[in-house]
Structure formats: structure tokens, C-alpha cells
Amino acid sequence: QVQFVESGGGLVQPGGSLRLSCTTSGSISAYTMGWYRQAPGKQRELVASIIYASNTNYVDSVKGRFAISRDNAKNTMYLQMNSLKSDDTAVYYCNTAPPSIHNWGQGTQVTVSS
Helix, strand or coil: CCCEEEECCEEECCCCCEEEEEEECCCCCCCCEEEEEECCCCCCEEEEEEECCCEEEECHHHCCCEEEEEEHHHCEEEEEECCCCHHHCEEEEEEECCCCCCCCCCCEEEEECC
């Protein structure tokens, strides 16, 4: 059972940037990994995924603004978020893709507001 720890969230103005990190004590190299988010009153959604080193996919709403990456040697995954919008406000989580219900962490809050 792998536990993920997310960090890097915060309060940012519209148009700003944040970089989220996801770390784990276990190895992620064998897994397709994903960043998910859950906004108030909405279902959790997959926003970005990465297969191995560079095969990435994004939900349409973040294409061109977010970039997912991973460092398997450090068991760490990242989400670079640029040109942030108020609609990006949510708690962000990392997990495998598809997700394992046993691996959800606490998430990191991202709030985009002026």
C-alpha cells in the first residue's frame, strides 16, 4: 500500500503559477500516475496523467497551462500550473491512474483569488 503526500498549494492571484509536488515512500516507476482535483460541491476529476517518463494527457480545461512530470529516482511527481484561473480552485491530489482508494492522501489546497 502506497501513501502519497501532496504539497505546494496555496493562495495565488489569477494568472499566477504554482508547482505541486507528490512524494511517496514507495516506488512509482511502474505506475501511470495522475493529478486529480476536487472543487467544492463537485466530483473529483483527473486533470493530468503521465505514463512512464513523457507520455502525458490533460483534461481540456488545463491543456496548455498545466504540465505534469515525474522523477522516478526520487519517487516524486510534479504539476506545474501556470495562468491559473478561479476555476482551478480545488484540493489537488495525486494517485495512480486509475486511482487506488487506499492511496488517497490529504491533498493540497489551491485557491486562485484576487
